[in-house]
Amino acid sequence: MNKDKVVLAYSGGLDTSVILTWLKETYDMEVIAVCVDVGQKDDFEAVKKKAMETGAIKAYVVDVKEEFVQDYLFQGIKSGAIYEEDYLMGTAYARPLIAKKLVEVAELEGAVAIAHGATGKGNDQVRFEAGIKALNPRLKIIAPWRFWSLKSREDCIDYAIEHGIPIPVTKKDIYSRDENVWHLSHEGGNLENPWNEHDPSIYKLTVQPEKAPDAPTFVTIGFEEGVPVSLNGVKKGGLDLVLELNEIAGANGVGLIDIVENRLVGMKSRGVYETPAGTVLYQAHKGLEKLVLDRATMSFKRTVAARYSELVYDGLLFSPLKLALDAFINETQKVVTGEVKVKLYKGNCMVVASKSDFTLYDERYVTFGADDVYNQQDAEGFINLFTLSLKIGAIKRLEAEEAGKLEHEDKGEIVFV
Structure with a gap:
C-alpha cells in the first residue's frame, strides 16, 4: 500500500533537518524535500544530497531568484511599502513565493500535505499557510513546532545528535538567520534582550559603517515605470542589478537596521537586518516619485503604502485587496521613469540628483x-478662497463672544521685548 506524501519546505538547516526525520517517524509518510532558491548562499547540491541521506524520497531545488526580484521585490519598490517605517520585508516577500512553489510541487507529486519549519511564535507560519x-x-x-515535544533550538540540536543528523549550528552559535538576494536577517541569541547592543561581527552583507571608505560613492539608478533597469548607465536585469x-x-555600510517590530501574532521581536541594495533602490525610487508625481497622488500613495506593508508583512500577497492595490500602484508608476543619483557614505544613503x-x-x-509665467497677484485670490472657512469661523466666534453667547477666549498677555 502506497504511503501518503508530504512536501517539506527544506533548507538543510537545523529545524528542517530534524523535521524531515520527525515526519517519517511520526506520520510514516514519504517526504519530498523542496528547497526554494531565493538567493541564499547555499551549496544546493549538498542540500539535496543531505535531504536524500536524511530520508527524503525526492529532493527539489527550485530557482526563483529572477521571479522573486521582478514580481515581488520590484513591485514592493513601486509600492513604497516599508513595514513600520523601517523594515523592507525581505522575508515577508519571500515566504508567499516559497509557498507557491511548495503547492506546485505538491500538485505535481500528488502529495496530500505540506510541512514547514516555522515556529508557533513567528510570522512565517502565517505567511506560508496563508499562501x-x-x-x-x-x-x-x-x-x-506548534505541537511536538521539542521546545527550543537546543532541543533540536539534541534530537539531531541522537538521530545522527548533521547540523550547521552549535549551542554557542544560536542565531536564527534568513538570507535571500534582498536581505539577511539575524534574530535570537543575545538579540533577545533589547538592552544588548548587537555585535557588528554578525554582519555578512555590509561592513560596519565606521569602517566604510572615507570617500563617498555615487551610483545612478535608472527606472522605467517604477522598475529599476540600469545601474550607472548600464542596462541590467533585475537580479544582476x-x-x-x-x-x-x-x-559603504548602507542598509543596516536594528529594530524592535510588532509581529502579526501579537508579540514584539528584535532583529538586525542587512538590506544594502534594497535601501538604495527605495531611496532612489522615492526621489524620482517626488519629481514626477503630483501632491494628491503622492499623499494617497503614502496611505496605500502603509496598508500595503501590513498586507505583505502578514503574508496576504494573494489576497483580493493586495491585488487591487497593485492595480492602483501600477497606474501611478506609468510616469516614474528617469534617473536618480545617490550618494553612499558610511551607512548613509542620500538622493543628490534626479x-x-x-x-x-x-x-x-x-x-x-x-519670470513671465507666474502672476504673483493671483496668490491673493487663492489665499482668500483657501482660508475662507477659517475666516468665517473666526468672525462667528467673535460675534458670539461679543453677544455673550460664548466665553471670551483668554489668549494670554503679550510681552514686548
Missing part, C-alpha cells in the same frame, strides 16, 4: 528671479 490556503486549500498543513548594488552599497522626461518640476515657475 497555501489561497492557492490550494485542499492540502493539509503540518507545522511541527540587485546583486551588484548589494556589493557597492554593502561596502531627472525625468515626466518631471513636474519647472524652473520657470519656481525661480527666485524674474
Whole structure:
C-alpha cells in the first residue's frame, strides 16, 4: 500500500533537518524535500544530497531568484511599502513565493500535505499557510513546532545528535538567520534582550559603517515605470542589478537596521537586518516619485503604502485587496521613469540628483528671479478662497463672544521685548 506524501519546505538547516526525520517517524509518510532558491548562499547540491541521506524520497531545488526580484521585490519598490517605517520585508516577500512553489510541487507529486519549519511564535507560519490556503486549500498543513515535544533550538540540536543528523549550528552559535538576494536577517541569541547592543561581527552583507571608505560613492539608478533597469548607465536585469548594488552599497555600510517590530501574532521581536541594495533602490525610487508625481497622488500613495506593508508583512500577497492595490500602484508608476543619483557614505544613503522626461518640476515657475509665467497677484485670490472657512469661523466666534453667547477666549498677555 502506497504511503501518503508530504512536501517539506527544506533548507538543510537545523529545524528542517530534524523535521524531515520527525515526519517519517511520526506520520510514516514519504517526504519530498523542496528547497526554494531565493538567493541564499547555499551549496544546493549538498542540500539535496543531505535531504536524500536524511530520508527524503525526492529532493527539489527550485530557482526563483529572477521571479522573486521582478514580481515581488520590484513591485514592493513601486509600492513604497516599508513595514513600520523601517523594515523592507525581505522575508515577508519571500515566504508567499516559497509557498507557491511548495503547492506546485505538491500538485505535481500528488502529495496530500505540506510541512514547514516555522515556529508557533513567528510570522512565517502565517505567511506560508496563508499562501497555501489561497492557492490550494485542499492540502493539509503540518507545522511541527506548534505541537511536538521539542521546545527550543537546543532541543533540536539534541534530537539531531541522537538521530545522527548533521547540523550547521552549535549551542554557542544560536542565531536564527534568513538570507535571500534582498536581505539577511539575524534574530535570537543575545538579540533577545533589547538592552544588548548587537555585535557588528554578525554582519555578512555590509561592513560596519565606521569602517566604510572615507570617500563617498555615487551610483545612478535608472527606472522605467517604477522598475529599476540600469545601474550607472548600464542596462541590467533585475537580479544582476540587485546583486551588484548589494556589493557597492554593502561596502559603504548602507542598509543596516536594528529594530524592535510588532509581529502579526501579537508579540514584539528584535532583529538586525542587512538590506544594502534594497535601501538604495527605495531611496532612489522615492526621489524620482517626488519629481514626477503630483501632491494628491503622492499623499494617497503614502496611505496605500502603509496598508500595503501590513498586507505583505502578514503574508496576504494573494489576497483580493493586495491585488487591487497593485492595480492602483501600477497606474501611478506609468510616469516614474528617469534617473536618480545617490550618494553612499558610511551607512548613509542620500538622493543628490534626479531627472525625468515626466518631471513636474519647472524652473520657470519656481525661480527666485524674474519670470513671465507666474502672476504673483493671483496668490491673493487663492489665499482668500483657501482660508475662507477659517475666516468665517473666526468672525462667528467673535460675534458670539461679543453677544455673550460664548466665553471670551483668554489668549494670554503679550510681552514686548
